[in-house]
Amino acid sequence: MGLTKTEIFTDLQNEIALFAKVFGHPARVAILEHLFKINACVCGDLVNEIGLAQPTISQHLKELKHLGLIKGNVEGTSVCYCINTENWAKMKEVMLKFLDQDLPKTDCC
Amino acid sequence: MGLTKTEIFTDLQNEIALFAKVFGHPARVAILEHLFKINACVCGDLVNEIGLAQPTISQHLKELKHLGLIKGNVEGTSVCYCINTENWAKMKEVMLKFLDQDLPKTDCC
DNA sequence: TTATTATATTGCAATATTACGATTAATGTT
DNA sequence: AACATTAATCGTAATATTGCAATATAATAA
Numbered sequence: 001m002g003l004t005k006t007e008i009f010t011d012l013q014n015e016i017a018l019f020a021k022v023f024g025h026p027a028r029v030a031i032l033e034h035l036f037k038i039n040a041c042v043c044g045d046l047v048n049e050i051g052l053a054q055p056t057i058s059q060h061l062k063e064l065k066h067l068g069l070i071k072g073n074v075e076g077t078s079v080c081y082c083i084n085t086e087n088w089a090k091m092k093e094v095m096l097k098f099l100d101q102d103l104p105k106t107d108c109c
Numbered sequence: 110m111g112l113t114k115t116e117i118f119t120d121l122q123n124e125i126a127l128f129a130k131v132f133g134h135p136a137r138v139a140i141l142e143h144l145f146k147i148n149a150c151v152c153g154d155l156v157n158e159i160g161l162a163q164p165t166i167s168q169h170l171k172e173l174k175h176l177g178l179i180k181g182n183v184e185g186t187s188v189c190y191c192i193n194t195e196n197w198a199k200m201k202e203v204m205l206k207f208l209d210q211d212l213p214k215t216d217c218c
Numbered sequence: 219t220t221a222t223t224a225t226a227t228t229g230c231a232a233t234a235t236t237a238c239g240a241t242t243a244a245t246g247t248t
Numbered sequence: 249a250a251c252a253t254t255a256a257t258c259g260t261a262a263t264a265t266t267g268c269a270a271t272a273t274a275a276t277a278a
Contacts, residue, residue, distance in 0.1 A: 002233030002266045008160040009135035017135040024130030026118035036210040051117040053238050077245050077254045101145040186224045186275045
């Protein structure tokens with residue numbers, strides 16, 4: 001059906017999946033890495049930086065913004081993007097708790 | 110097109126996206142959490158534990174196994190699954206490096 | 219051998235995602 | 249006002265994902 005049955009999972013499980021999903025495309029990974037590298041607002045050059053068409057980048061930015069991981073600020077004709085550090089920290093906390101599970105080294109099978 | 114242009118991204122960006130993608134579904138998150146909680150091989154009861162049909166669970170397990178995050182061990186008529194701790198640690202390293210980027214608190218926009 | 223049990227595979231329908239051309243909207247420039 | 253620039257939105261085609269019924273496979277039990 002292509003329709004995820006979110007209702008049978010916990011809120012936390014769905015939240016983890018939503019965050020993970022947004023990282024599940026290399027373009028969005030690249031966008032975020034660029035924003036971290038530049039460490040400032042980036043206006044415009046994301047389309048040049050990543051090799052995808054402008055509407056495609058715009059779509060990826062929308063998803064990142066929708067989850068609150070980046071902020072967009074209108075600056076004249078262009079829009080400047082940067083990491084939303086507060087929300088990034090919140091996301092990180094959730095994801096680290098999930099990833100940081102550990103088991104004794106003894107594999108059972 | 111629905112076809113991710115992996116060739117324009119770095120290997121690392123694609124690797125991060127692949128790991129993230131597999132976490133991008135709550136059923137797979139739930140399966141992993143269960144395996145960590147039980148802390149042993151789990152035979153059979155994953156279908157009961159998660160509320161999805163057997164073929165669906167089997168498909169999710171296949172994806173997790175394909176990325177090397179879990180192991181399956183045939184035990185009579187059933188198959189027992191557990192976390193592949195080595196590969197989990199490797200994945201964690203990659204993902205932590207990506208998530209653990211930090212910026213000064215001063216938001217630019 | 220025949221049945222039983224447990225899991226995998228196949229096939230398919232419904233929905234989601236990715237990508238981009240064309241267009242629109244908003245602002246700045248002349 | 250007319251034009252230029254930049255980014256968002258719309259529409260659409262191609263592909264991917266999700267979920268499950270039906271079936272196949274594999275091991276054990278009777």
